[in-house]
Amino acid sequence: MKDPREDDLPLLEVAQKYWGHTEKTMQKWAANRHDPDSKERYPFPIYRLGGQKSPWMVKAADLKRFRDQVYADHKNNQQVA
Numbered sequence: 189m190k191d192p193r194e195d196d197l198p199l200l201e202v203a204q205k206y207w208g209h210t211e212k213t214m215q216k217w218a219a220n221r222h223d224p225d226s227k228e229r230y231p232f233p234i235y236r237l238g239g240q241k242s243p244w245m246v247k248a249a250d251l252k253r254f255r256d257q258v259y260a261d262h263k264n265n266q267q268v269a
Contacts, residue, residue, distance in 0.1 A: 199234050199244035202251060218244050 199218065203209035209217065220229040232250040236242040 195248050196237070196245045197248055197251060199230070199246050202246055203230075214244070 200211055200214050203214040203217070207213075217228050217230055218234055220226040221234055223229060230246070232246060232254045234244050234246050236244060
């Protein structure tokens with residue numbers, strides 16, 4: 189049986205890889221997670237598995253959905269009519 193924690197990715201690793209964020213910037217963007225008007229927030233749900241000292245996490249499936257949507261948007265914009 190697959191360990192369900194394998195679906196959890198540390199947000200810091202995702203933020204560094206895809207946005208080039210430092211830990212400080214990642215924390216700032218995480219703090220904006222409930223502000224729909226903020227341009228400085230991640231475009232997928234993030235969460236902590238424990239208390240305030242637990243690391244921020246993201247579900248691999250949520251990150252994949254976001255990446256697939258970005259790809260589809262770019263692909264559609266590049267097609268010639």
